Amino acid sequence: DAGITQSPRHKVTETGTPVTLRCHQTENHRYMYWYRQDPGHGLRLIHYSYGVKDTDKGEVSDGYSVSRSKTEDFLLTLESATSSQTSVYFCAISERPNGELFFGEGSRLTVL
Amino acid sequence: GQNIDQPTEMTATEGAIVQINCTYQTSGFNGLFWYQQHAGEAPTFLSYNVLDGLEEKGRFSSFLSRSKGYSYLLLKELQMKDSASYLCAVTNTGFQKLVFGTGTRLLVSP
Numbered sequence: 001d002a003g004i005t006q007s008p009r010h011k012v013t014e015t016g017t018p019v020t021l022r023c024h025q026t027e028n029h030r031y032m033y034w035y036r037q038d039p040g041h042g043l044r045l046i047h048y049s050y051g052v053k054d055t056d057k058g059e060v061s062d063g064y065s066v067s068r069s070k071t072e073d074f075l076l077t078l079e080s081a082t083s084s085q086t087s088v089y090f091c092a093i094s095e096r097p098n099g100e101l102f103f104g105e106g107s108r109l110t111v112l
Numbered sequence: 113g114q115n116i117d118q119p120t121e122m123t124a125t126e127g128a129i130v131q132i133n134c135t136y137q138t139s140g141f142n143g144l145f146w147y148q149q150h151a152g153e154a155p156t157f158l159s160y161n162v163l164d165g166l167e168e169k170g171r172f173s174s175f176l177s178r179s180k181g182y183s184y185l186l187l188k189e190l191q192m193k194d195s196a197s198y199l200c201a202v203t204n205t206g207f208q209k210l211v212f213g214t215g216t217r218l219l220v221s222p
Contacts, residue, residue, distance in 0.1 A: 033209065042199065042214035043155070058209065090154060098142055098203035101210060103154035 003027055006091050006104040014112050019078040021107050023091030025071075031094045032074040033101065034058075034066065036087040043090065049074055050097070081111045114138040116213035118200050123219045124190055132185045132216045134200035145210060146174050146185045147199040155199055158185070187218075195220045 003026030013019055023032060033048040035058075045058030047066040055066050063085060065077045078085055088108050092101040115137040124130040136144070143162035147155040161167055161176035161183060173186040185198055197217045201210040 035212075040214065043201075043212040045209050045211070048209050059211075098210070100145070100157045100160065101147075101155075103156070105154050 004091060004093055004102055004104045006089075006107045008107060009105065010108050012110045012112065013081055015082055016080050019081050019109065019111075021076045021089055021091075021109070023074040023076070023093075023104055025074075025093050027093060027095075027102070028071060029093040029095050029102075030071075031097060031099070032068065033092040033094075034064075034074065034076045035090045035092065036060065036085075037090060037106075038087050046076065046089075078109075081109075083111050085109065086111045114202065114204070114211050116200055116202060116211065118198075118213040118216045120214070121217045121219070123221065126190055126192060126220055126222050128190050129186065129188050130190060130218065132187070132198050132218065134183045134185070134213060136181050136183070136200070136202050136213075138181075138202055138204055138211075140205040141178060141181075142203040142205045144174075144176055144183050145201040145203070146183075147201065147212075149197045149199060149215070151196070158198075190220050192220050192222070194218065 005024050007022045034046040035043045037043050044060045049055045049068045067075045088106050091104040117135045146158040149155040159174035166175045171188045176183045197215040199215045200213040
Protein backbone atom coordinates (compact mmCIF):
# COMPACT_ATOMS: atom_id res chain seq x y z
CA ASP A 1 0.00 0.00 0.00
CA ALA A 2 1.14 3.53 -0.76
CA GLY A 3 2.41 5.34 2.30
CA ILE A 4 -0.03 8.18 2.63
CA THR A 5 -1.53 9.47 5.84
CA GLN A 6 -3.98 12.22 6.59
CA SER A 7 -4.44 14.14 9.81
CA PRO A 8 -6.64 14.76 11.59
CA ARG A 9 -8.96 11.91 10.63
CA HIS A 10 -11.93 13.53 12.31
CA LYS A 11 -12.52 17.14 13.26
CA VAL A 12 -15.48 19.14 14.49
CA THR A 13 -15.14 22.88 14.38
CA GLU A 14 -17.25 26.02 14.42
CA THR A 15 -18.11 28.36 11.60
CA GLY A 16 -15.48 31.03 11.09
CA THR A 17 -12.55 29.12 12.55
CA PRO A 18 -9.47 28.22 10.50
CA VAL A 19 -8.78 24.56 9.80
CA THR A 20 -5.73 22.85 8.33
CA LEU A 21 -5.68 19.30 7.06
CA ARG A 22 -2.37 17.60 6.48
CA CYS A 23 -1.43 14.97 3.93
CA HIS A 24 1.88 13.20 4.33
CA GLN A 25 3.38 10.71 1.87
CA THR A 26 6.45 8.50 2.02
CA GLU A 27 6.40 7.50 -1.67
CA ASN A 28 8.22 10.54 -3.07
CA HIS A 29 5.45 10.98 -5.65
CA ARG A 30 5.46 14.28 -7.46
CA TYR A 31 1.71 14.79 -7.79
CA MET A 32 -0.61 15.38 -4.84
CA TYR A 33 -4.31 16.19 -4.78
CA TRP A 34 -7.04 17.24 -2.40
CA TYR A 35 -10.59 16.07 -3.13
CA ARG A 36 -13.80 16.45 -1.23
CA GLN A 37 -16.57 13.89 -1.36
CA ASP A 38 -20.20 14.69 -0.79
CA PRO A 39 -23.37 12.67 -1.40
CA GLY A 40 -24.68 13.26 -4.91
CA HIS A 41 -21.49 14.96 -6.06
CA GLY A 42 -18.85 12.29 -5.94
CA LEU A 43 -15.21 13.25 -5.64
CA ARG A 44 -14.46 16.83 -6.62
CA LEU A 45 -10.97 18.25 -6.98
CA ILE A 46 -10.13 21.19 -4.72
CA HIS A 47 -6.45 21.83 -5.43
CA TYR A 48 -3.53 19.86 -6.71
CA SER A 49 0.25 20.09 -6.74
CA TYR A 50 2.71 19.07 -9.42
CA GLY A 51 5.84 19.76 -7.39
CA VAL A 52 7.20 21.61 -4.39
CA LYS A 53 5.66 25.09 -4.32
CA ASP A 54 3.77 24.31 -7.55
CA THR A 55 0.03 24.20 -7.04
CA ASP A 56 -3.10 24.87 -9.05
CA LYS A 57 -6.84 25.13 -8.52
CA GLY A 58 -9.38 22.43 -9.11
CA GLU A 59 -13.09 22.74 -9.74
CA VAL A 60 -14.14 23.68 -6.17
CA SER A 61 -11.24 25.77 -4.87
CA ASP A 62 -13.17 28.75 -3.43
CA GLY A 63 -12.61 29.03 0.32
CA TYR A 64 -9.55 26.76 0.27
CA SER A 65 -5.83 27.32 0.01
CA VAL A 66 -2.95 24.86 -0.16
CA SER A 67 0.76 24.78 0.41
CA ARG A 68 3.52 22.35 -0.44
CA SER A 69 6.88 23.28 1.00
CA LYS A 70 8.23 19.72 0.91
CA THR A 71 7.66 16.80 -1.45
CA GLU A 72 6.08 14.73 1.30
CA ASP A 73 3.57 17.23 2.73
CA PHE A 74 0.53 18.87 1.17
CA LEU A 75 -1.57 21.08 3.43
CA LEU A 76 -5.16 22.13 2.84
CA THR A 77 -6.36 25.21 4.73
CA LEU A 78 -9.84 26.54 5.24
CA GLU A 79 -9.22 30.13 6.27
CA SER A 80 -12.69 30.57 7.73
CA ALA A 81 -14.71 27.38 7.78
CA THR A 82 -18.36 27.41 6.70
CA SER A 83 -21.05 24.77 7.09
CA SER A 84 -20.92 24.11 3.34
CA GLN A 85 -17.39 22.81 3.86
CA THR A 86 -18.63 19.93 5.99
CA SER A 87 -17.41 16.98 3.99
CA VAL A 88 -15.01 14.08 3.77
CA TYR A 89 -11.66 15.20 2.42
CA PHE A 90 -9.35 12.81 0.60
CA CYS A 91 -5.74 13.35 -0.25
CA ALA A 92 -4.31 11.42 -3.18
CA ILE A 93 -0.90 10.98 -4.75
CA SER A 94 0.35 9.79 -8.13
CA GLU A 95 3.70 9.20 -9.78
CA ARG A 96 2.81 10.83 -13.06
CA PRO A 97 0.18 13.17 -14.51
CA ASN A 98 -3.08 11.39 -15.24
CA GLY A 99 -1.72 8.37 -13.43
CA GLU A 100 -3.27 5.98 -10.97
CA LEU A 101 -4.22 7.70 -7.73
CA PHE A 102 -3.45 6.33 -4.28
CA PHE A 103 -5.78 7.76 -1.67
CA GLY A 104 -5.36 8.51 1.98
CA GLU A 105 -7.94 7.26 4.44
CA GLY A 106 -9.88 10.51 4.45
CA SER A 107 -10.55 13.28 6.94
CA ARG A 108 -14.11 13.84 8.07
CA LEU A 109 -14.71 17.52 8.82
CA THR A 110 -17.87 18.83 10.45
CA VAL A 111 -18.42 22.58 10.61
CA LEU A 112 -21.16 23.58 13.05
CA GLY B 113 -16.32 21.12 -19.70
CA GLN B 114 -16.70 17.49 -18.86
CA ASN B 115 -19.74 15.36 -18.17
CA ILE B 116 -19.62 11.85 -16.74
CA ASP B 117 -22.74 9.77 -16.22
CA GLN B 118 -23.18 6.58 -14.22
CA PRO B 119 -26.27 4.94 -12.75
CA THR B 120 -26.75 5.92 -9.13
CA GLU B 121 -27.50 2.49 -7.77
CA MET B 122 -27.66 -1.13 -8.90
CA THR B 123 -28.58 -4.37 -7.20
CA ALA B 124 -27.49 -7.90 -8.05
CA THR B 125 -27.39 -11.37 -6.57
CA GLU B 126 -24.39 -13.25 -5.28
CA GLY B 127 -22.83 -15.35 -8.04
CA ALA B 128 -24.34 -13.28 -10.84
CA ILE B 129 -22.75 -10.94 -13.39
CA VAL B 130 -23.30 -7.19 -13.35
CA GLN B 131 -22.32 -4.48 -15.82
CA ILE B 132 -21.87 -0.90 -14.64
CA ASN B 133 -21.93 1.65 -17.44
CA CYS B 134 -20.20 5.00 -17.70
CA THR B 135 -20.67 7.54 -20.45
CA TYR B 136 -18.58 10.65 -20.78
CA GLN B 137 -18.32 13.81 -22.81
CA THR B 138 -15.01 15.58 -22.72
CA SER B 139 -12.49 17.25 -24.98
CA GLY B 140 -9.04 15.80 -25.40
CA PHE B 141 -9.87 12.45 -23.80
CA ASN B 142 -6.80 10.57 -22.58
CA GLY B 143 -7.96 7.60 -20.53
CA LEU B 144 -10.55 6.20 -18.16
CA PHE B 145 -10.17 4.76 -14.67
CA TRP B 146 -12.43 2.65 -12.50
CA TYR B 147 -12.11 2.79 -8.73
CA GLN B 148 -13.87 0.80 -6.02
CA GLN B 149 -14.88 2.41 -2.76
CA HIS B 150 -16.33 0.53 0.19
CA ALA B 151 -18.48 2.53 2.58
CA GLY B 152 -16.37 4.64 4.92
CA GLU B 153 -13.15 3.80 3.13
CA ALA B 154 -10.87 5.35 0.52
CA PRO B 155 -11.23 4.59 -3.20
CA THR B 156 -8.89 1.94 -4.58
CA PHE B 157 -7.75 1.46 -8.17
CA LEU B 158 -9.43 -1.23 -10.27
CA SER B 159 -8.58 -0.61 -13.90
CA TYR B 160 -7.33 1.81 -16.52
CA ASN B 161 -8.31 1.91 -20.19
CA VAL B 162 -6.70 4.12 -22.78
CA LEU B 163 -7.30 2.05 -25.93
CA ASP B 164 -10.55 0.63 -27.24
CA GLY B 165 -11.36 -2.86 -26.09
CA LEU B 166 -11.68 -5.09 -23.09
CA GLU B 167 -9.16 -5.34 -20.26
CA GLU B 168 -9.63 -8.40 -18.09
CA LYS B 169 -8.33 -8.73 -14.56
CA GLY B 170 -9.64 -11.74 -12.70
CA ARG B 171 -13.35 -11.38 -11.96
CA PHE B 172 -13.32 -7.76 -13.12
CA SER B 173 -13.16 -6.52 -16.70
CA SER B 174 -13.34 -3.01 -18.11
CA PHE B 175 -14.30 -1.99 -21.61
CA LEU B 176 -13.74 1.26 -23.47
CA SER B 177 -15.09 2.70 -26.71
CA ARG B 178 -13.46 6.06 -27.36
CA SER B 179 -15.63 6.82 -30.39
CA LYS B 180 -18.82 6.33 -28.37
CA GLY B 181 -17.59 7.94 -25.15
CA TYR B 182 -18.56 4.79 -23.30
CA SER B 183 -17.08 2.40 -20.81
CA TYR B 184 -18.35 -0.40 -18.64
CA LEU B 185 -17.09 -2.36 -15.70
CA LEU B 186 -18.06 -6.03 -15.69
CA LEU B 187 -18.07 -7.94 -12.43
CA LYS B 188 -18.42 -11.72 -12.62
CA GLU B 189 -19.19 -14.29 -9.93
CA LEU B 190 -20.38 -11.57 -7.60
CA GLN B 191 -19.49 -11.85 -3.94
CA MET B 192 -20.97 -10.05 -0.98
CA LYS B 193 -17.72 -8.14 -0.58
CA ASP B 194 -18.31 -6.56 -3.99
CA SER B 195 -20.99 -4.39 -2.42
CA ALA B 196 -19.39 -0.98 -2.82
CA SER B 197 -19.46 2.16 -4.91
CA TYR B 198 -17.77 2.06 -8.29
CA LEU B 199 -16.33 5.32 -9.55
CA CYS B 200 -15.64 6.14 -13.17
CA ALA B 201 -13.02 8.84 -13.79
CA VAL B 202 -11.59 10.36 -16.96
CA THR B 203 -8.36 12.14 -17.75
CA ASN B 204 -7.64 14.65 -20.48
CA THR B 205 -4.48 15.25 -22.45
CA GLY B 206 -2.61 18.19 -21.02
CA PHE B 207 -4.35 18.01 -17.66
CA GLN B 208 -2.84 16.57 -14.55
CA LYS B 209 -5.96 15.49 -12.77
CA LEU B 210 -8.80 13.03 -12.86
CA VAL B 211 -12.44 14.04 -13.00
CA PHE B 212 -14.81 11.62 -11.31
CA GLY B 213 -18.38 10.65 -11.97
CA THR B 214 -20.75 10.53 -9.01
CA GLY B 215 -20.32 6.77 -8.65
CA THR B 216 -22.59 3.73 -8.80
CA ARG B 217 -23.51 2.05 -5.55
CA LEU B 218 -23.74 -1.70 -6.02
CA LEU B 219 -25.61 -3.82 -3.53
CA VAL B 220 -25.04 -7.57 -3.71
CA SER B 221 -27.64 -9.69 -1.96
CA PRO B 222 -27.50 -13.39 -1.01
